[in-house]
Amino acid sequence: MEDSKKVLVDVKNVSFDYEGKQIIKNLNLLLYKGASYSLIGKSGTGKSTLLNLIAGFMKPREGSIQINSKKIIGTRKETSFMFQELALFPWQTVGQAVSMALKLSNKNDITKKPNIPEKVDSLLAELGLLELKDKYPDQLSGGERQRTALARGLIGQPDLLLMDEPTSSLDSITKESIQELIRKQQEKLGATLLFVTHDMEEALLLGEKILILQNGGSLYELDNPCYYRKEGRKSLAFYEQCIRFKELLEEKG
Numbered sequence: 001m002e003d004s005k006k007v008l009v010d011v012k013n014v015s016f017d018y019e020g021k022q023i024i025k026n027l028n029l030l031l032y033k034g035a036s037y038s039l040i041g042k043s044g045t046g047k048s049t050l051l052n053l054i055a056g057f058m059k060p061r062e063g064s065i066q067i068n069s070k071k072i073i074g075t076r077k078e079t080s081f082m083f084q085e086l087a088l089f090p091w092q093t094v095g096q097a098v099s100m101a102l103k104l105s106n107k108n109d110i111t112k113k114p115n116i117p118e119k120v121d122s123l124l125a126e127l128g129l130l131e132l133k134d135k136y137p138d139q140l141s142g143g144e145r146q147r148t149a150l151a152r153g154l155i156g157q158p159d160l161l162l163m164d165e166p167t168s169s170l171d172s173i174t175k176e177s178i179q180e181l182i183r184k185q186q187e188k189l190g191a192t193l194l195f196v197t198h199d200m201e202e203a204l205l206l207g208e209k210i211l212i213l214q215n216g217g218s219l220y221e222l223d224n225p226c227y228y229r230k231e232g233r234k235s236l237a238f239y240e241q242c243i244r245f246k247e248l249l250e251e252k253g
């Protein structure tokens, strides 16, 4: 009973197919509150499909998905979803995009409305975007656009962050800064993170648990021995501990 209160997402016996082609078969998965999970696996094993099902964009053919002990029947405003394609509107500035996301998340709570400008400015400052508040997407670099998408996804204080390869189109320096922001913000919010990546170093940096999805839909969960919240990626200990685990993942993932 006590343990069930710590579970945020409960995927129960879920199966899903596209036009008769089975992608996910009898999948079971528990995601705990505040924990971080990197989801890896070879191309086409169904990682994005699983994320889309948990986001409520698609329905399982069989089984059910519960979030906070409630069966999901569509999207929920406490779930934030970030893709590789960011879908920023070209006619919205950074500030407008983030304000709109906050207004949508506050839709049913008029008491929260007066704080919108302060909340937006405070998050933009944390993500290093305040000076870019009045810029449009085509005036931003790839990393700045990614940070804007991150701000938009975080402003409503979600309890679940679903991220599908959000850093894959970025150069390595920009990628590192976005990874650090994701880590810090997830920790600050106490949100659960489910992060899809093909980059093993990124998987090890962001996930305290590693989920490996294999062809045929089997899912393996491993503790990540080289996950440190406070110690940075650049410590020797991080690399030493990771090398063997990373080799193991590369074989499986």
Ligand SMILES: Nc1ncnc2c1ncn2[C@@H]1O[C@H](COP(=O)(O)OP(=O)(O)OP(=O)(O)O)[C@@H](O)[C@H]1O
Pocket (backbone or CB within 6 Å): 018, 019, 023, 041, 042, 043, 044, 045, 046, 047, 048, 049, 050
């Ligand atoms: N809309 C769709 N209609 C039909 N088949 C689809 C659709 N979307 C995905 N698929 C197929 O379902 C399988 C799983 O796709 P999915 O995108 O979930 O895999 P993935 O593990 O995220 O792959 P990748 O690592 O390449 O992004 C693939 O074989 C893909 O071709």
